[in-house]
Amino acid sequence: MEEFKTIATFTFVHEILVLKSILQHEGIRYFFQNENLIAIDPLASFAYGGINLKIHPNDFERVQNILDNLNSNLKIV
Template sequence: MHEFITVAVFDYPHEIAVLKHLLEQQEIRYFFENETMMNIAPMYSQALGGIRLKVHPDDVETVQEILKKLNNDTNLKIV
């Protein structure tokens, strides 16, 4: 896991719910750093640097496309 790269940072756990589903559909290797801590104590978001989406280097381009499509979709956005 030390070779995984941070692709995006989120402030709250609800922002990653749909993204998790999309990543699992594509069978992308990922994990969200600080996710558990944000579920326990959401006010620590700024102190911990948010929830960081980390992916394997081979999957970076695919994840960036998923994020771009998700942000450009008029019906569904990561806020």
């Protein structure tokens, strides 16, 4: 896990649900650092710096494309 790098940071657990499903479907190795801690105490997100999406450096471009597509396709009404 030491070689895994942070590619994105999220504030609350509900922000990662769709992304988690996509990463699993694509077979990309990942983990969300602080996910369980912040699920238990959402205000801890500010103290711990949020939920960090950690990925293997070889998957950086694929995950960056997924994040870009999510940001452009998810519109808050």
